[in-house]
Amino acid sequence: MTRPGEEASVTSEFVRSYVITGGRSLPAADDLALHTLVTLAPERTPPLGAGPEVMAIWQLCAGGYLSVAEVAGHVGLPVGVARLLLTDLSEQGHLLRRAEPPRAQNVDRATLEKVLNGLQSLIG
Amino acid sequence: MTSLTTDPLLWILLVVLVAAVVAVMRARRTNMALRRTRKDLEAGLGQARGDVGQLHTHIAALTAQHQRDLADVRADAEASTKAVLKSAMGTLQSLAEEQQVLLDSLLRKYGDTTDVLADLMTVDHTGSQFGRRAKGISVLCGGWLGRREGAATVYDVARSAQGRIKDFDRVSVHSQVNVSLVGKAVEPVAVVLAELLDNATTYSAPGTPVEVNIQTVPTGVCYIVDDAGLGMDQETKDRAAALLSVDGPVDITGLGDPPRFGFAVCGMLAARYGFAVSVGSVSPYGGVRAVIRVPESLLSADTPAPAAGALDDQDAAAPEAAPQRLAPVPVVGPSHVVGTTSGGLPKRRRRSGSVTVVPAPDTAGQEGAAEPASEVTASRIGAFARGTQLGRTTQTTEGPDNQ
Numbered sequence: 300m301t302r303p304g305e306e307a308s309v310t311s312e313f314v315r316s317y318v319i320t321g322g323r324s325l326p327a328a329d330d331l332a333l334h335t336l337v338t339l340a341p342e343r344t345p346p347l348g349a350g351p352e353v354m355a356i357w358q359l360c361a362g363g364y365l366s367v368a369e370v371a372g373h374v375g376l377p378v379g380v381a382r383l384l385l386t387d388l389s390e391q392g393h394l395l396r397r398a399e400p401p402r403a404q405n406v407d408r409a410t411l412e413k414v415l416n417g418l419q420s421l422i423g
Numbered sequence: 424m425t426s427l428t429t430d431p432l433l434w435i436l437l438v439v440l441v442a443a444v445v446a447v448m449r450a451r452r453t454n455m456a457l458r459r460t461r462k463d464l465e466a467g468l469g470q471a472r473g474d475v476g477q478l479h480t481h482i483a484a485l486t487a488q489h490q491r492d493l494a495d496v497r498a499d500a501e502a503s504t505k506a507v508l509k510s511a512m513g514t515l516q517s518l519a520e521e522q523q524v525l526l527d528s529l530l531r532k533y534g535d536t537t538d539v540l541a542d543l544m545t546v547d548h549t550g551s552q553f554g555r556r557a558k559g560i561s562v563l564c565g566g567w568l569g570r571r572e573g574a575a576t577v578y579d580v581a582r583s584a585q586g587r588i589k590d591f592d593r594v595s596v597h598s599q600v601n602v603s604l605v606g607k608a609v610e611p612v613a614v615v616l617a618e619l620l621d622n623a624t625t626y627s628a629p630g631t632p633v634e635v636n637i638q639t640v641p642t643g644v645c646y647i648v649d650d651a652g653l654g655m656d657q658e659t660k661d662r663a664a665a666l667l668s669v670d671g672p673v674d675i676t677g678l679g680d681p682p683r684f685g686f687a688v689c690g691m692l693a694a695r696y697g698f699a700v701s702v703g704s705v706s707p708y709g710g711v712r713a714v715i716r717v718p719e720s721l722l723s724a725d726t727p728a729p730a731a732g733a734l735d736d737q738d739a740a741a742p743e744a745a746p747q748r749l750a751p752v753p754v755v756g757p758s759h760v761v762g763t764t765s766g767g768l769p770k771r772r773r774r775s776g777s778v779t780v781v782p783a784p785d786t787a788g789q790e791g792a793a794e795p796a797s798e799v800t801a802s803r804i805g806a807f808a809r810g811t812q813l814g815r816t817t818q819t820t821e822g823p824d825n826q
Contacts (some may be wrong), residue, residue: 309569309610311523314579315551315586316530317544322592325537333535348597351578368535377534379541418808 316380319352325379326386333378336364337385337396346391352376353384360394501674505564508675512561519554520569526550548586555587555617558610559688563673568610568692574603574723577644581635584616590624590633598637602644608721611692612646615700618685619648619713622702627652627710643698643722646715651708660703666690667700697721 331337339360349357355374359365365373371381388394526547533539558568575583578598585594604612616635623633631651638645655663666673666686673687689700699716706712 306567306570307517307520309520309571311520312527313571313575313609313613314582315544315547317548318582318586318591320544325541328535328537351576371534377530377540379534379537380530381534414804414807417804 316377319350319376320380320383323383325383328379328382331367331382331385331389331396332398333368334366335396335398336366337370337389337394338362338364340393340395343393346388346393352380353388356381356384356388357393360388364397501672501676505672505675509561509564509566512557512564513566515557516554516561516566516569519550519557522550523547523554548591551587552589555614555621556684558614559618559684560675562614562688562691563675563684565672568614571606571609573606575606575609576601576603577637577646577717580604580609580613581616581637581646584613584620585635587613587617588621588624590629591620593624593629593631594620594633594635596635596637600637600639600644602639603723604717605721605723608696608698608717611696612698612715612717612721615689615692615698615715616646616648618689619646619700619702619715622685623648623650623652623711623713626650626655631708640716643716643718646717648711648713648715649706649708650710651706652710654705654709655703655711662686663702667693667702670694 337360339357345354345357352374356370359370359373367382367385368378370385371378374381376384385394389396526543529543530540530547533543562568577600578596581596581598585591585596588594620633620635627633627650633648633650636647636649638647663686667690669687669690673691675682675687678684678687686702693700693715698718698721700713701716702711702713704712704714
């Protein structure tokens with residue numbers, strides 16, 4: 300009876316985003332702006348019962364600062380949904396955030412200038 | 424003697440005798456005629472009875488024939504109804520799928536616009552319910568669900584099912600099990616679980632929780648759905664058990680008006696894909712407990728990635744996210760490969776510890792030959808470019824290290 304050949308392939312997202320948010324209303328965009336940088340606070344353990352998306356964000360943020368947009372892109376979620384999960388983590392005190400990228404250190408001026416020149420020649 | 428012959432009395436007696444004889448003769452004749460008639464009639468009656476008997480047999484035969492024809496016609500009508508419905512539902516299914524794919528891209532596109540995103544999610548929710556209905560009817564008509572490529576974790580299957588019902592926010596999923604279902608079982612189990620969840624939320628008071636617990640058993644994995652409703656009466660239980668144990672086509676016209684497809688869909692899919700569904704036991708909350716038991720043969724050893732594209736920071740491995748390299752530009756001495764973007768997202772190596780953007784001299788030297796080293800350099804420079812640009816444009820409204 301089963302002829303798998305008849306079955307069309309289904310490619311839509313399997314778990315819909317409103318299930319991931321649990322139907323909660325989304326946080327305002329200005330709370331965690333697209334380019335706000337987030338990272339994991341030191342010595343934290345993941346919250347109990349964290350879903351796969353939260354765990355993915357957790358591992359992603361463990362390595363250093365990433366912008367909200369990057370986090371959303373990497374875990375493959377709409378930014379608003381990623382923002383809600385990040386807000387949760389932030390409210391639980393798991394996240395450090397800053398509006399400014401971390402400053403580079405131990406770099407001598409000459410190298411910086413060369414890199415800058417290179418970038419400028421690349422961009423325009 | 425003369426006196427005798429002349430005696431009128433004698434003559435009278437004689438006449439009477441003759442008359443009597445004649446009367447007797449006539450009566451006898453009439454009697455005979457009547458007997459004959461009666462015999463004829465009896466024979467006729469017997470024949471008529473025989474005819475009636477024959478007619479009865481004939482009628483019985485005709486009735487049986489009629490019943491058979493009627494059943495055939497019904498089966499034909501059912502089959503053609505199903506064929507029409509199957510094809511119509513197939514169209515609706517693919518439209519629903521198309522809509523969901525479209526919504527996936529819209530959700531990403533308007534991801535940063537909170538209001539639009541929330542509205543799109545509402546539309547998505549309605550669409551998912553619509554898709555589930557179409558799939559259910561299609562299955563009953565012998566149609567197909569559509570096949571998911573790749574395995575999905577039991578937890579994701581439960582959440583996918585959750586998303587296909589109206590009151591999904593009343594459902595909570597608890598899983599300590601880290602196994603996956605094989606691709607072909609993913610949709611069927613999700614559809615069946617969605618039907619059970621729909622029953623559970625529909626037949627329990629609004630606001631009461633519905634729980635899905637996922638447990639391993641020696642023969643596979645069980646989804647246990649508990650609601651806090653009033654439970655089922657015996658008639659409903661019997662009906663459910665009959666529909667769940669169905670083996671073969673389901674009579675869709677016998678499902679009532681409005682039709683109750685749920686259990687029929689469950690029974691059909693369970694039989695087709697080889698898992699078991701049972702309802703009728705009592706949940707700890709006094710409602711119904713429904714159980715799907717997925718056998719080991721439908722479980723997969725593969726553990727899919729937690730989320731699409733997640734954790735591919737170490738990647739070159741993710742093919743669709745392969746960095747798009749720009750033309751080499753001279754930076755220090757020999758040329759460097761600079762800048763990696765994919766879909767507009769800057770792609771870079773994660774930095775750990777202190778931030779270093781200066782490539783080690785030897786790395787720069789062997790850059791042309793050593794691909795990983797050049798990638799590291801490229802991603803570092805990309806990150807640096809991004810950082811400096813952000814540093815110049817960002818309106819700093821929050822202090823550093825806001826926790």
